[in-house]
Amino acid sequence: MGFDIAAVNFLFFAKKKNVNFTKTLMLGRHSYQLSATDLQKCLVKNGRPAGEAAALLKEDREYVEPFLHSLGAVTVHSMDASHYENATLVHDLNKPIPEELQQQYDLVIDAGTLEHVFNFPQAISNAMQMVKPGGHFLSINIANNFFGHGFYQFSPELFYRVLSPENGYAMEQVYFTTTRPFAPWYEVPDPKVVKSRILLENARQSYLLVLAKKTAHQPLFTTTPQQSDYEFILWQQEGTQEAKSKGAIQSLAAMLPETWKDKIRQWRKAVRDKRLQVITKDYGNGLKDFFRKVNN
Numbered sequence: 001m002g003f004d005i006a007a008v009n010f011l012f013f014a015k016k017k018n019v020n021f022t023k024t025l026m027l028g029r030h031s032y033q034l035s036a037t038d039l040q041k042c043l044v045k046n047g048r049p050a051g052e053a054a055a056l057l058k059e060d061r062e063y064v065e066p067f068l069h070s071l072g073a074v075t076v077h078s079m080d081a082s083h084y085e086n087a088t089l090v091h092d093l094n095k096p097i098p099e100e101l102q103q104q105y106d107l108v109i110d111a112g113t114l115e116h117v118f119n120f121p122q123a124i125s126n127a128m129q130m131v132k133p134g135g136h137f138l139s140i141n142i143a144n145n146f147f148g149h150g151f152y153q154f155s156p157e158l159f160y161r162v163l164s165p166e167n168g169y170a171m172e173q174v175y176f177t178t179t180r181p182f183a184p185w186y187e188v189p190d191p192k193v194v195k196s197r198i199l200l201e202n203a204r205q206s207y208l209l210v211l212a213k214k215t216a217h218q219p220l221f222t223t224t225p226q227q228s229d230y231e232f233i234l235w236q237q238e239g240t241q242e243a244k245s246k247g248a249i250q251s252l253a254a255m256l257p258e259t260w261k262d263k264i265r266q267w268r269k270a271v272r273d274k275r276l277q278v279i280t281k282d283y284g285n286g287l288k289d290f291f292r293k294v295n296n
Contacts (some may be wrong), residue, residue: 002030002031002032002033002064002111002112003030003031003032003033003034003064003067003111004033004034004179005034005038005042005181005214005278006007006140006179006183006207006209007030007033007096007111007140008034008042008067008258009041009042009045009046009245009296010140010175010209010211011033011067011068011071011109012042012045012071013173013209013211013296014107014136014138014210014211015071015072015173015208017172017173017211018106018218019107019136019138020072020134020135020136020201020242020277021049021068021071021072021073021106021107022072022074022075022106022153023072023073023074023075023077023103023104023105023106023107024073024075024076024077024103024105024106024107024108024109025077025081025089025107025108025109025130025144026064026077026078026079026109026111027076027078027093027108027109027110027111027113027114027123027127027221028078028079028080028110028111028113029063029080029085029086029087029088029110030063030064030066030078030085030109030111031062031063031085032057032061032062032063032064032113033123035183036053036054036182038116039053039056039057040042040052040053040054041182041271045083048070049195050213052070057222063085068119073107075164077105078239079091079093081093081215086182089101092117092232093113093114093117093126093127094118094119094122094123095119095122096122096125096126096203097126097129098179101129101130102129102130102217103130103131103132103133103217104130104132104134104276105130105131105135106131106132106134106135106136107135107137107138107140108127108128108130108131108135108137109138109141110127110138110139110140110141111139112140112141112142114127114139114141114151114154115141115142115146115151115153115154115185116151116153116268117151117154118151120151120152120289121221124162125220125221128162128163128167128168128169128214128220129217129220129285131214132214132217133168133214133215133216134170134213134215135213135214136211136213136239137169137210137211137212137214138210138211138212138216139159139208139209139210139211140159140208140209140210141207141208141210142154142205142206142207142208143155143206143207143208144178144200144201144202144204144205144284145182145202145203145204145205145206146205146206154208155175155198156176156188156190156191156226157190157191157192157197157198157227158216158225159174159208159210159212160174160190160191160192160228161172161192161224161225161227161228162268163210163212164220164225165215166223167218167220167221168214168215168216168217168218169212169213169214170212170213170215171190171210171211171212172209172211172212172213173186173187173209173210173211174187174188174189174190174209174210174211175208175209175294175296176188176200176206176207176209176283176286176291177186177206177207177282178202178204178205178206178207178211178282179205179207180204180282181284182185183204183282184293184294184295184296185209185293185296186282186283186286186291186292186293187291187292187294188208188290188295189219189290190228191227191228191229191242191289192228192231194290195228195229196229196290197229197233198286199285199287200283200284200285200286200288200291201279201284201285201286201288202279202280202281202283202284203279203280203284204280204282204284226250233234
């Protein structure tokens, strides 16, 4: 867990959006996961002076507290399940936080911790409860192609349904990007709004960048979050009709002459070859209307 190029640039993005860093909590004590050269590139890209990376790394070459202080943090705490990395607070996120930690932070950052916590509903509840009203929860977490890295890989719908008005949050931004150095970002809409699953298959390790504002401190998950397409009967009917149509096409294909079947097999192979070319792109086979490239 830590700050790589995508995380550093997303934190600068948050600063430009006037996110308050005054009292910041990291879930896990985050370290740098990028070279000094790439850190300096990030700083210059975001208008910081040449040489600042060297100064930050001189203060602490491993951990990111000096960088967070440079973004306006006065207090930086970290929470972990053990003393291994000298976290400020030792607490297992699988378990509820003490009441005195609720509403204590202007910003809670997760840069690769929640995917390692088995009891995700409790862990995300803890994070949400520790944010003050008016504060933010910021997450850089894994999406595609991190098989075996942690317990989970996350979808955008999960965060849209959890960080919702029903739970006292307003989603401000969800981006998709990859681990390729300085890869572009793509804005990801709410599946409930566009009435479609936001599907994507690609060949690169990928992240979701999430920023949400806490609007009220209130009980969480009084209604269990549901994947949005299961809430709409019309969508279910459309899915049933699609299955019927697919079955009819398969029945028709079975009656075709063998020479036609050979041509169809050749066409399918060409489609598969084209698909392999497509998924090597950052946004893979994601629909461009759902993955709109942004300037980062």
